[in-house]
Amino acid sequence: MDERFRRIPPSRRNRPDLFLLGATVLLVILGIAAMASISDARVAMGREPGAILGKHLTRLGLGILLCIAGALIPVNAWQHYAKGFLLAALALLLFSVLPRFGLGIEGVHVARNGAYRWIHMGSLSLMPGELFKVALVMWLSHFLSLTRIRPERLKDLLYPVILCGTAVLFFILQPALSTAAGVISVAAAMLYLAGGPTPRLRVLACGGVAVVGSLMLLSASSSSLATHAPEASETTGLGVIRASEESPPLLTYVRGRLREYVFPWKWSPRRLCYHARQSLIALGFGGLTGQGLGNGRHSYGRLPESHTDYPLAAIGEELGLLGTTVVVVAWSVIFLRGMRIARNAAHLYSFLLAAGLTLNLALFAVANAAVVTALVPVTGQGMPLVSYGGVGTAVNLFSIGVIDAVNRSKT
């Protein structure tokens, strides 16, 4: 590898990357604070707290263990098991969409908001989608670094395309369109980084963008019009479009957004769908310094699923612009450090592994932030590390661990 690009002196390589871990810890803490506030707010409003905080902490505990494991296990080990993981994750994905074929199992397949994203086994519940994301990255980094594979050759890429395609199919069946879009994006990015075929790439890129874009829009349309909004009798606020009655059609939405960008003074949040609007109100209510920890009244009262999909809105309401800036900065740090670790890796495999895992986290984080700030239509994804996400959080912490392992490895 070209010495020019080696940034980190060899002597420092055995220590964990403090920036990476620091930013991770920061985000995790903010997530915990948000969960705690939500539990409190629920109690204050006369509802049961649910086991939100408790479960979140349990998952974090698991995640910390996985993080340490990921950091300690030698990076090359994943090369041997990547294929197995991927196939297993694919099988789990298939299992999760069995209800679509009429083969659902009572108690195991539980639809949430009309989507079969979870598998429940007793008290354990996991999202195969999250597992697949990481398995895919691992396998792709392994596959694309094989010497016999030349990314410029399209036929070499047949294998990954088929696997991704199958997975995307399953995602569509769940449905989890935004996740599908994200997976395609990450895979494409890794392909790009691996030096994918340049002329063909453009074709692929356009095709990919088309697919991704339509998936996002479709996802948005189904979520916006879906019954995400709570019962009309409970939550119509002043001036809010009555939730369950209508949401603006997508074209209007897109036009509205464009108008905002081109003519910023024609700000029109009222044309947004319910969730987006409430999210903006929560953020705006937070203002510069926020309402104070535990005072996220609007986001808890009017923004359901705030613990899963809108933690940024809750943080924005409680801690204001300062809080949200911290989140943005933390994610930027994670992204930068992750990519830097990738670029300083010794070999293509670890380069792709680190970059892929970083993208896995940062891409979905940016997407969630864009949704919360009403830049893009509503999707159903949470923010990694911060959201209440069960297995996803644990897996994401594991990814951080592996990235750090790449940092410290000599390969």
Added chain:
Amino acid sequence: MNRPIDHRSDVRARIMVIAGLLAWLVIQVRLVQIQVVKSEDLARDVVIDRVEYIPAQRGHICDRHGLPLAISTLAVEPQQDLMVRGPYRRSYPLGATAAPVVGLVGFSTPHGFTGREGIELQYEPLLRGTEGRVRYVITGAGRFCSFEPLKIDRLPIPGTSVYLTVDAVYQALAQIEAESLRVRHGATWTGILVMRPATGEILAAAASPCADPENFAPGLSTANLLWSRQFEPGSSFKVVTLAAALEGGLVAPETMIDCENGAWATPAKTWHDTSPLGIVPLRTAVAKSSNIAAAKLGIAVGSDAFVKLARDFGFGTKTSGHLHAEADGYLQNPGPHRRSSLAAMAMGQGLSVTGVQLLNAFCCIANGGRLMQPLLACGAEGIEPTVVRQVVSPTTARIMTELLRGAVEGGTGVEARHPCFSVAGKTGTAQVAGRGGVGYLPDSHIASFAGFFPVDSPQVAILVLVAEPRGEYYGGRVCAPVFKRMVDHMIAAPGGCLYPALAARLSLAPLNGWVSVSPDVDHG
């Protein structure tokens, strides 16, 4: 496996970094736009849920006629509001005179008052009621949201009122008497208890000193000394000795007893009488309150029978469950060998009782030997007199009543005589135990008089207690006149004379089918 990274990948990585940072920059700018530039716009539309608890109006405490002794009123004028939301103020119309019974409430908490002493505490669950809960929504601008209605989760349920057996007028009279008694004699504390023997109802329970619930001064409490304070009763306790001796068939009213001319030397100690007597009939010994006679009777009865009967009369335990801070008293069997202790107990020393226990025993005698449970509060349906047990036979009770009448008419209780009624009663002059329970203080006494009237069908029993008076200390001199004064008060109280017309006014007529012991005879 060990494929190196080529230059193209690295460049692409750099491009990706820039693209990613740009993306986050866009997010950041957007956040600034939302949270700073457009913040006010958005904050106007914020909708905040509020929960408010509405205090419930505390139940009243009323006397037996419904006169309010403790009421909750609105502290402020009701607003033009959706509903009455308090806050409430607890007031005591009779002020300090009803305090020994009614007690007081603690300082208002966000959820209303809580009882701290007295009836306020004993009947807290009934009085408190249930607070209501209301949910509403306000906008960021601080106004009610016109879209969303007020949601009433539950309306406040006012507390249930508690009706006492106490008569407000008698209570006021008794309390004024008790206070002036304490001041006049410089006593430590005084108490006047008025009960109805047939049912056990407490008509008045006055004790001084007592805190004023409306001008609460820390250090004083409203705990009623008539049942929270225990003391050695002295001679009034001799009724128990007498009852034991009569019930056991050991003596009759005409039995002659040698009172040793006022000084009886026993191996343990020498007992003295205030008025020396020779060999006299029992009735004279009772009338003159002879200690020696009581000692001899007590020894003759024996410690087991004596203590058993005392326990049967209700001494040594609480009389009921709803008198706040009631004391048990102290009563121990001295054993067959401690004759001097038994002798002392027969005289009413060496054991502790409370005022209510003492008067309840007298009520038992007045009630044909049937012990009732003292009642302070009635339920919604009226009182439920509870018979505890038959302590002595009606014959014994009748004999004792006669002997006690003699004590008033020609004995130590002569100052309690009343021109309108025949009174039966017993004086008491007890010594106060010294510190550590060793010996007795030389100049400290507890004076008492307990009695009931009219003798033929007793309607009212009264106990007057004065603790540690200065100067005069005999029960017959200090308390008996107050007894007579109380009877005068009760007759003169608004509404007419005591019996029988007053009986009607008092609703002393049978409640729930209960009648007094002997049929009502019109004494006019």
